[in-house]
Amino acid sequence: MTDTDQEVHQQPAVWREAAAMMAARSTQVEKFLGPVLEQPDLRIVLTGAGTSAFAGEILAPALSRSLRRRVEAIATTDIVSSPREIFAEDVPTLLVSFARSGDSPESVAATELAVSCLRSVHQLVITCNADGQLARTHADDPSSLVLLMPPATNDRGFAMTSSFTSMLLTAWLVLTPEHDLQLAEQLASAAEQILARADELADYATRRYERIVYLGSGPLAGLARESALKLLELTAGMVVSYYDTPLGFRHGPKAVLEERTLAVVYLSNDPYTRQYDQDIATELRAAIGPDNVLVVDAQPGDRDSVLQVAGVADVSDALLALPFVVIAQLLALSFSVALGRTPDNPFPDGEVNRVVQGVTIHPLQP
Structure with a gap:
């Protein structure tokens, strides 16, 4: 069995584990998110790159309906390339970052640009890698909360599978009132x-x-x-x-x-x-x-x-x-x-990589 095959099949188990982890941290999560979500003019931005960005695209319409407030999905790649347009409206913002490794150049840059462009920003980081740059950068920041997924979700395979679904489930559980373990069991x-x-x-x-x-x-x-x-x-x-x-x-x-x-x-x-x-x-x-x-x-x-x-x-x-x-x-x-491909490494010559390479983050000029 390939790593990718294993990571697809482990999803029911890691969803149950992720839900249990969030239940154990519910007091801490509520203490952080409660005051933030009470702000009437709060803007919630869900961000990530590639598959991580699509987690936001799935969640944004449903969260808008559930929370009855503005929730937008904007990829880190768009934030990094056009931060002044994305953050043109200087309103209190909750930036929710999804990242499997947390080492993609855009992941950290997007969180830094939010701080540079906005006067009031809180950051919820949902990641599968405790050692990733994104997790380490925000671990001790009082305006941030890092939620780590079960270690097995830091997929070894090329494509995001259990990492994607576990982060999506976790975001729903912590941002809506539906944070009981029965929901995870049902799914x-x-x-x-x-x-x-x-x-x-x-x-x-x-x-x-x-x-x-x-x-x-x-x-x-x-x-x-x-x-x-x-x-x-x-x-x-x-x-x-x-x-x-x-x-x-x-x-x-x-x-x-x-x-x-x-x-x-x-x-x-x-x-x-x-x-x-x-x-x-x-x-x-x-x-x-x-x-x-x-x-x-x-x-x-x-x-x-x-x-x-x-x-x-x-x-x-x-x-x-x-x-x-x-x-x-x-x-x-x-x-x-x-088709005779290798699912764990469909690009053996390195044309496309598990963690994106070759991205230069240019400084934002005043």
């Missing part, structure tokens, strides 16, 4: 269902698809983006992947469809939103055939070409992304192996 049980169907999902890799399209609405749009990235990473670009929203897909991007395309549609738990998801699934079945459309749904039912995930019909779409992304991870693993 872990759903993921275990999916992992038990790994061979079924691996069958898609035998069909030699050349393109895979992932579609999702609201928080699941961020999931679609992460799903497409996993496939692109683990196959080293040998399979073309695309992501969009169901409504956005018709406006030109639908041109990507051809006979060797697999479409994966994530259905929302929101009754209104899922109508649009179901519409595009129906349209895709007619366009490329039902065998080439995989619909992922948490609601009960018995429909063709639908992968049912039981036990999570009542959770927010942001949390639905946790078991759903395991499907994308398993598909990416299967395609990687079928």
Whole structure:
């Protein structure tokens, strides 16, 4: 078993562990976040690079709805390149940083730029590496709180898997009132269902698809983006992947469809939103055939070409992304192996690296 395979399969266990760790620190977390979240004009910015940024994209819409306040997902790469635009509004800000290693150049730079540009900023650092620069920099800062994930989540493989899902779950648990262990258990049980169907999902890799399209609405749009990235990473670009929203897909991007395309549609738990998801699934079945459309749904039912995930019909779409992304991870693993790639190191020549290299952080001039 490769490291990546192990890290995908360990997710139910590390979600339970991460939730228990946060429960043990609940008093400390509340002492730090309570006064910050009480500020009426607070702006919450979720940040990270690559997969870490997509955690923010999944969480931001759902957190805005849950907290009834402004929550934005802005990648560290955007903050570093345009800090004056990102922080143009000098309001109290909570910067939530997601980072597997915490050693990416943009990770620390984004937190420093926030301090340079804003008069009032608190920082919540969620990371998998206690020895990373981001964790060490913020460990003793009274305006920061560092939340470490279980050590096993500091993925050894190239692609972020258990690191991504554990950080996403932790952010939800500490930023919303839903911080009981039962929620983590519910999600872990759903993921275990999916992992038990790994061979079924691996069958898609035998069909030699050349393109895979992932579609999702609201928080699941961020999931679609992460799903497409996993496939692109683990196959080293040998399979073309695309992501969009169901409504956005018709406006030109639908041109990507051809006979060797697999479409994966994530259905929302929101009754209104899922109508649009179901519409595009129906349209895709007619366009490329039902065998080439995989619909992922948490609601009960018995429909063709639908992968049912039981036990999570009542959770927010942001949390639905946790078991759903395991499907994308398993598909990416299967395609990687079928194409003769090495999932732990799909870029042996170093064209793309586990921790980004070659980035120069330029000083911000007054």
